[in-house]
Amino acid sequence: MRSETRRFSPICRYLRNRLFLTGMIILTPMILIAVFAPIIAPSDPLEIDAVNKFQTLSREHPFGTDEFGRDVFSRVVHGATISLRVGGLTALLTAIIGVFIGLASGFYKLLDAVIMRFMDGLMIFPGLLLGILLMAALGPHEFNVVLAMTILYTPRIVRIVRGAVLEIKTQDFVDAARVIGVSNIRILWRHILPNCLAPLIVQVTFGFAWAILVESGLSFLGLGTPPPAPSWGNIISDGREFIRNAPWLMIFPGLMISASVLGLNLIGDGLRDILDPRLRNIRSQPESTAG
Amino acid sequence: MWLYLLKRILAFIPAVFIVATLIFFLTRVVPGDPAWVLVGHQLSSEERLAEVRQELGLDKPIHTQYVMWLSKAMQGDFGTSIFFQQPVVKVIAQRFPVTLSLTVLSLLLTILVGIPLGIFSAIRHNTRVDHFSTFFSVLGISLPSFWVGFLLILLFSVTLGWFPTSGYRSLSLGFIPWIRHLILPVVSLSLAEMALLTRMTRSSMLDVLGRDYIHTARAKGLGEGRVIIKHAFRNALVTVVTVIGLIFALGLGGSVLIENVFALPGLGRLIVSAAVRRDYPIVQAGMIYLTGVALLVNLIVDISYSWINPQVAYEK
Amino acid sequence: MMENLSDRYVLDVRNLKVHFFTDTGVIPALDGVDLWVRRGETLGLVGESGCGKTLTARAILRLVPEPGRIMDGEIYLTGENLLVLPEHEMRKIRGDRISMVFQEPMTSLNPVYSVGNQIMEVLTVHRSAMTGKEKKERVIELLKAAGIPSPEQRFFDYPRQLSGGMRQRVVIAMALACGNPQLLIADEPTTALDVTIQAQILEMFREIQDKMDMSILLITHDLGVIAETADRVAVMYAGTIVEYADVVKLFKRALHPYTLGLLKSILQTPQVRARRRLHTIPGAVPDFLDIRNKCRFFSRCAFAHKNICGQEEPEMIEVEPGHLVRCARVEKIEEHRRRV
Numbered sequence: 001m002r003s004e005t006r007r008f009s010p011i012c013r014y015l016r017n018r019l020f021l022t023g024m025i026i027l028t029p030m031i032l033i034a035v036f037a038p039i040i041a042p043s044d045p046l047e048i049d050a051v052n053k054f055q056t057l058s059r060e061h062p063f064g065t066d067e068f069g070r071d072v073f074s075r076v077v078h079g080a081t082i083s084l085r086v087g088g089l090t091a092l093l094t095a096i097i098g099v100f101i102g103l104a105s106g107f108y109k110l111l112d113a114v115i116m117r118f119m120d121g122l123m124i125f126p127g128l129l130l131g132i133l134l135m136a137a138l139g140p141h142e143f144n145v146v147l148a149m150t151i152l153y154t155p156r157i158v159r160i161v162r163g164a165v166l167e168i169k170t171q172d173f174v175d176a177a178r179v180i181g182v183s184n185i186r187i188l189w190r191h192i193l194p195n196c197l198a199p200l201i202v203q204v205t206f207g208f209a210w211a212i213l214v215e216s217g218l219s220f221l222g223l224g225t226p227p228p229a230p231s232w233g234n235i236i237s238d239g240r241e242f243i244r245n246a247p248w249l250m251i252f253p254g255l256m257i258s259a260s261v262l263g264l265n266l267i268g269d270g271l272r273d274i275l276d277p278r279l280r281n282i283r284s285q286p287e288s289t290a291g
Numbered sequence: 292m293w294l295y296l297l298k299r300i301l302a303f304i305p306a307v308f309i310v311a312t313l314i315f316f317l318t319r320v321v322p323g324d325p326a327w328v329l330v331g332h333q334l335s336s337e338e339r340l341a342e343v344r345q346e347l348g349l350d351k352p353i354h355t356q357y358v359m360w361l362s363k364a365m366q367g368d369f370g371t372s373i374f375f376q377q378p379v380v381k382v383i384a385q386r387f388p389v390t391l392s393l394t395v396l397s398l399l400l401t402i403l404v405g406i407p408l409g410i411f412s413a414i415r416h417n418t419r420v421d422h423f424s425t426f427f428s429v430l431g432i433s434l435p436s437f438w439v440g441f442l443l444i445l446l447f448s449v450t451l452g453w454f455p456t457s458g459y460r461s462l463s464l465g466f467i468p469w470i471r472h473l474i475l476p477v478v479s480l481s482l483a484e485m486a487l488l489t490r491m492t493r494s495s496m497l498d499v500l501g502r503d504y505i506h507t508a509r510a511k512g513l514g515e516g517r518v519i520i521k522h523a524f525r526n527a528l529v530t531v532v533t534v535i536g537l538i539f540a541l542g543l544g545g546s547v548l549i550e551n552v553f554a555l556p557g558l559g560r561l562i563v564s565a566a567v568r569r570d571y572p573i574v575q576a577g578m579i580y581l582t583g584v585a586l587l588v589n590l591i592v593d594i595s596y597s598w599i600n601p602q603v604a605y606e607k
Numbered sequence: 608m609m610e611n612l613s614d615r616y617v618l619d620v621r622n623l624k625v626h627f628f629t630d631t632g633v634i635p636a637l638d639g640v641d642l643w644v645r646r647g648e649t650l651g652l653v654g655e656s657g658c659g660k661t662l663t664a665r666a667i668l669r670l671v672p673e674p675g676r677i678m679d680g681e682i683y684l685t686g687e688n689l690l691v692l693p694e695h696e697m698r699k700i701r702g703d704r705i706s707m708v709f710q711e712p713m714t715s716l717n718p719v720y721s722v723g724n725q726i727m728e729v730l731t732v733h734r735s736a737m738t739g740k741e742k743k744e745r746v747i748e749l750l751k752a753a754g755i756p757s758p759e760q761r762f763f764d765y766p767r768q769l770s771g772g773m774r775q776r777v778v779i780a781m782a783l784a785c786g787n788p789q790l791l792i793a794d795e796p797t798t799a800l801d802v803t804i805q806a807q808i809l810e811m812f813r814e815i816q817d818k819m820d821m822s823i824l825l826i827t828h829d830l831g832v833i834a835e836t837a838d839r840v841a842v843m844y845a846g847t848i849v850e851y852a853d854v855v856k857l858f859k860r861a862l863h864p865y866t867l868g869l870l871k872s873i874l875q876t877p878q879v880r881a882r883r884r885l886h887t888i889p890g891a892v893p894d895f896l897d898i899r900n901k902c903r904f905f906s907r908c909a910f911a912h913k914n915i916c917g918q919e920e921p922e923m924i925e926v927e928p929g930h931l932v933r934c935a936r937v938e939k940i941e942e943h944r945r946r947v
Contacts, residue, residue, distance in 0.1 A: 124306060124309070124310055124582060125313075126540045127540075127541070128547055130317075132547065132562065133318065133578065136567065137318075209433065213435055217435065217437065220437050220548065221548065222567070236437070236441070240441065243441060243444060247445055250438065254434075254441070254442070257434075258430075258433055261432075265433050269429065502714060503711055504717040506670065506709065507715045507716065507717070510707040511732065512698045512699060512700070512702035512729070512732055513728070514695075522717055525717075526718065526719055599719070600718075601718075601765050
């Protein structure tokens with residue numbers, strides 16, 4: 001099967017793809033920052049220092065300080081941990097749940113009608129609005145942000161997986177397996193799932209990017225990761241009142257969001273070209289919040 | 292053709308119904324007692340709370356409340372705002388034009404920029420222009436719009452002083468003040484929309500330009516302009532149009548953020564503050580208005596789709 | 608002298624070279640093609656898929672797809688070199704003096720316009736003096752001439768609503784819209800159609816040709832179609848012409864080993880076919896990057912001699928008037944033919 005040959009293909013095929021390579025170059029430092037935040041950050045992101053409010057950029061405070069005298073650089077560095085954790089967890093959860101629902105929906109006709117109705121219902125809403133409703137219902141907590149975004153994004157994964165299943169199901173090797181008496185579960189696991197992986201991986205990558213954007217949006221509205229945790233959206237939200245006097249408060253976290261999302265979207269585009277050129281056109285597109 | 296249209300219009304009604312139902316139950320599982328909000332933070336007695344609950348109908352079982360709410364909503368009555376103490380419809384009517392101006396203008400700008408850029412990029416495939424527009428379109432969907440909004444304020448309002456930093460003037464006060472207050476919000480909202488539309492236009496144009504009928508058109512001796520616009524773009528439009536509905540829905544979601552950045556008194560901002568205040572009649576009605584508009588735009592898209600793509604009319 | 612020859616020939620292609628500029632290198636997809644078509648005759652162009660037949664057609668219309676480019680050669684249409692014309696002059700020729708019929712009637716019509724609209728467009732560009740009403744009448748006339756029943760109604764039909772055979776008739780009507788093309792290029796016009804429709808369409812070509820005294824360049828991989836319709840045949844292999852003869856001669860006395868292979872694959876009795884698989888030429892069209900300094904058929908040829916065919920590309924030789932072969936081993940092949 002296609003996925004098998006792919007597994008053994010040399011890494012250089014990935015590195016030769018310009019989109020993928022650029023994306024990796026942008027994203028890798030972000031991940032390193034997120035992982036080693038406690039080592040990189042010079043001070044505690046929550047430490048208040050009333051004397052040194054609104055310091056401009058200096059050697060001690062490369063990104064200045066905020067209205068409580070907190071070191072913006074340390075906050076942005078720790079923000080990487082939070083934002084990438086929330087985004088990554090969402091991507092992982094949507095992938096797992098989406099695969100299960102998508103496989104079931106694509107494979108069992110009866111379930112399909114019910115599931116797809118429900119998924120379409122969820123997709124009617126302008127995404128961010130539903131996110132706001134969910135967050136208002138669930139209450140501000142980091143895990144609730146993950147949960148709300150998972151609910152928003154799972155339908156897209158389900159669609160992709162279901163579409164792939166429906167396509168693969170018609171192919172001969174599935175019939176052949178069925179004829180020799182292979183059980184449905186085994187067919188799903190051994191034959192269908194591996195063939196769904198390419199579009200799934202691409203869509204999950206775009207989902208990761210999407211989640212970082214939405215988390216920042218929700219935090220900006222005060223409905224995301226609860227303050228004083230320094231998620232990037234929160235830092236921008238804190239800094240908005242001081243845009244005239246201390247624009248650095250919001251410029252740096254915004255740059256970090258943009259860079260991570262850009263990196264992930266480029267990787268997604270690259271993966272799509274590498275893994276499944278047929279997808280190139282319409283089917284998978286990076287998600288935008290338009291916000 | 293007409294049958295297709297009828298089907299589309301009929302499908303619109305249950306969709307609105309499903310949305311309304313989902314919204315009702317989602318807003319009612321919110322923890323936190325609206326009666327509390329109404330009575331305020333003063334130490335209120337249990338009796339006063341019970342009284343308020345009864346007034347709002349909160350003492351009845353949830354399904355009774357749902358039926359009551361739905362039957363009233365169908366007559367256009369969404370109850371009274373807990374916070375404003377005014378009919379919800381009236382509160383919303385003040386804010387709706389703001390959101391509509393913002394989102395519709397963004398969509399127009401998006402179409403005006405995104406489609407030509409996508410076409411241009413496709414016919415100049417693999418040139419520097421194409422690489423630039425491809426990069427622009429990935430960048431566009433990667434920037435948080437609210438942050439872009441702040442950057443625009445910083446540059447055009449704070450530094451250059453060309454546009455107001457925030458606020459809104461109604462169109463009835465004149466076109467110039469209206470548009471001056473909307474330019475920055477519209478630009479920041481449409482950046483991602485443009486990027487998405489450019490991408491979609493480019494990829495479907497590339498797909499179409501490789502088709503046999505394009506060769507036929509050239510072999511007929513048509514000029515390149517006619518080949519691109521009449522033959523290629525008309526076919527690309529079949530996919531592009533379906534994206535426009537999606538983009539508009541995205542814009543509605545994004546408007547919540549943009550209205551917050553620019554302090555525009557729109558529906559999105561109202562919904563966020565109402566959600567925080569547990570003013571659920573506002574949240575319900577506001578959500579229904581916005582999703583209703585999204586559905587309506589989708590309906591319009593479907594109708595124009597059947598006009599653009601004559602196959603639909605014969606196949607469905 | 609060249610110009611005098613061109614007067615007799617409707618189409619005269621000399622040393623046409625088209626190269627593709629890909630990431631992995633330059634591919635000489637057409638490597639010196641010579642072709643000529645006389646007034647009122649049908650030249651059949653045969654070869655395996657990928658040998659450059661369609662590209663030749665596109666190049667004659669100067670519509671080479673990306674990343675290809677015409678590098679060298681001359682293309683004379685009744686004595687006028689098309690390759691030196693400015694693009695707007697060339698555009699006037701396409702669809703008027705040279706028309707083309709494509710292989711896939713399913714995809715060569717634009718799905719979002721009615722067939723009437725698409726035929727009318729040819730008149731709009733080339734006959735701008737005609738009024739809307741005249742154009743419409745003319746289109747209906749064309750549809751009728753192309754054997755389409757109730758053309759007034761079909762005018763408003765979309766391609767989807769017509770069968771494959773009907774669509775091909777529409778395409779032919781479109782090719783004849785301007786009246787009298789000097790050259791009609793038909794690229795596998797019947798390949799996508801089933802056998803009975805095939806025969807009808809080929810019959811139609813013959814009728815049109817008789818009536819209009821038009822020259823046809825018929826591209827096909829099917830020697831059966833050639834036998835039925837062509838006057839002369841050019842056999843193409845890996846971007847160049849390897850044999851050139853009139854149709855009777857070709858079937859009787861083909862000389863190039865490649866042509867022999869093609870003929871063998873169709874000229875078997877049904878009994879032979881039943882016993883053995885269809886004769887196929889071993890190997891595949893060579894990689895274009897790998898044919899320098901030897902005969903391009905070298906690796907697949909049964910008659911190849913390392914010191915002769917493996918050293919340089921053979922020249923085109925005229926074995927008798929009007930019969931040309933690009934092979935260095937013609938004597939050997941003749942000898943072989945006598946023995947069998």
